[in-house]
Amino acid sequence: MRTVLVTGPGGAGRTTVAAATAVAAARRGDRTLLLCADPAGPGAVLGGAAGLGAEPAEVTPGLWAARVDPADYFRTEFLALQDRAATVLDMLGARRLDGEELTELPGSEQFALLQALRRASAGDWDVLVVDLPPLRDALCVLALPERLRRLIGRLLPVERQAARALRPIMAQLAGVPMPAEWLYGAAARRDEELAAVQTLIEAGTTTVRLVAEPGPAAGDALRVARDGLSLYGLRVDALVPNKVLPTDSSDAWLATLAAQQQKCLDEWGKEYGSMWPLRPVGHLGRDPRGAADLAEIADLADLGDLADRGGPGPDQDAGRGPGPAAYGDPWWVEDRREEDGLLVWCLPLPGAVKSDVGLIRRGDELLLTVGPFHRMVPLEAALRRCTVSGAALTDGVLKVRFTPDPGLWPRTP
16 A cells, blocks of 8 residues: 655645645545545545545545544543443442543544554555644654554563463562553553554655745754654655745736745755655645646646655665665664774764764663654664764764674674
């Protein structure tokens, strides 16, 4: 399944470009699902598709659309938890809550989106287009499955589940209650669900499509996002400058705005052109609405052509891509033990600034920080038997030097 994750700064037209991408895929004959995280849903731009719910509904031939529903997700999850804890609640004399009196809590949107992605990944779709939240929030959501799975693994390790039969005896010996069976079962189910979403995000057929209206504010947001995209291993298939004004206007005010946009586009071409294809979308002079307008936008930016791309482009070097998920694992290790006794772990971070990069070794993991983004990266087996002896950021690649620990490396006869 080809998956396109569409995001960008707020107000840039993410939903419009996502819908245009979905329309282009459906026109090519692909069975396409458009999933929208915006509470308003994609109905406004699709035209005549108001009232879309969490279940996919066909809006045009070959194109289905659905909306993430945080309220329904929170209600379902809370009521299920309440049923599992029924015995304890009855002992405490607590009164049950009805679904009608529940309103979602902050954070429900992110978890509802993950659940919707899991369900979509199990569907019979050729193309999945996801209209994500604004850029910073989208990056946090996409990093969430890996983080949550790590927390579950640390708090409820799988190996401890093997001692389920001994849990009552251990509880008596220790004098403290042991985690209940349902807790381990719930953790295993959650880990399985999160693994499905993580697999979808890290698949070689999944890419991010950035949408931004040319201007200084969007440029700043893209520079920050580039760090997060690189760190989390997310590959961008295109940067879509949206609402680009015509340059031949006789109106002096419009001509000035158009000139400012063109200057920004030139800067973006120099800064991002080697990494991300730029596909500008001209301003239609109206708010896009309906399949005809969306098809015009898709043609303007060649979005149908991009719908085919799920792997590295012909001009991209898999070894210098933006992260490990996109091309398998381009975070490669250089074996320099014969030259200077080192192993060097190379992590591509294009555009990163030295002052914004930090790393800390914690056991068998490396805590990487790039700007406002953080990621715990498991070390390869060989690197776990080494100590970190230094690091340097050179030409957009962070090179972490590891010195083999003589006590952990087998001796050469």
